[in-house]
Amino acid sequence: MGSALWAETVKAVPNLVVALLTLSLGWFVSNRITARWDERKKRRELDLLALGAFYEIYGQFFAIWKLWSGARKGLPEDDEFRREVLERSAEAEGRLESLLVRVASERNLSDRDCTLLGCFRQGFQSLRESIRNNEDLRSRLRTAGNQARLPVQWTGSEAPPYTAFKALAAFAANLLSKDSSPATKAETASSILMKITSNRLEATWVDEAFTLLDLKSPSWPIK
Template identity: 35%
Template sequence: MPSLSNSILLELFKTGLSFLPLLLGLVLGQRIIAYWDLKKKRRELDTAIAAQFHKLYGEFKELSRLWRAFCYTGERAKPITFPDAMHMDLLQRAAAAEGGIEAIIVKLAAERVLKKEDIETLGLFRQAYQILRESIRDGMSLEWTYGSPEYTLFNDLAGKTAFIIASEKFKKQHNSYEAAETLQQITDMRIENKIGRDSKQPGRKGEP
């Protein structure tokens, strides 16, 4: 006959086995919940970034039109009196918009493995905001109007950048070194080179 201690050990073993599926289910359930919570938070962040991008795109259009109106020296049907602080106000807004775009680009470079064409798109789009800020700073008109290569290119870049942000299918960045390298490649892009290649493309219909 088995001893009392052996019987107790056997019962404890049986009890442990009965609790094992429950424990495994609890651990697995927590992992699944944590996974979906993380995915939900990432989706919310991506949605917030997309909304911020759309706002900054509209800000670029508004600033460029206001700046062209401010710099216009031709005849007007009706005189316009601009506030004394308008130049500085536009410069501050342009700098803020540029910083907002750069923050979005840093996040994309840090989190995603970007293709060569994506790096070019983000780099050129970033520089468009830089050129706007520098034009306002230097008091130079920015004639990116309908029919110009710059106008066509900027709209193309905006659409491609929006697609990059909205895409849910991407590889995660492997390490900080590769993220830094990607960001460096983005900031090295120069819009003048792209304009030179695309200057013969026809313009597209749209507001200046």
């Protein structure tokens, strides 16, 4: 009887090994799938948080602009209100810079993406610079065939800087609404951030936006 039991045990060993391997493989695959799903879910949550932060920053920009444009006239140079609004605009700009660092490190961006995000950054800076100079919101731009910079106001919904800024905001929101890719390499992220934050777009961001986003305006370019 002992020999028969041993024989049956030996026969059962391959089946047991197969069963254990199957269970182990199933556990491994299941864990990998769960880990990937959890990672994707977490990344999506972070993407939505970044998009929400962008909306808040965009809203903050307009709140400060309307506050400034409604109360600017008649304010003295050292007025406390102007300093407060200037601080708020600098804070909003800092939040945007922080978001751009995140975008550069978490997304694979094309040269076009970098240029358009850089254009949005330059347009955003116009508010702080205008408050600093105690003037209505305007951007100092290089016009067609002219190397000199001219101040172009954002007055009216069809003003070229305002048109470009709104289109750039829509582009950025659409970009952030999409799933991000795995984190890029550090050197790549650094290169991307350098492109986005380059001051080369300071006087040409409206031109770049009109060209890359195929915008049309009878008021632009200024001859």
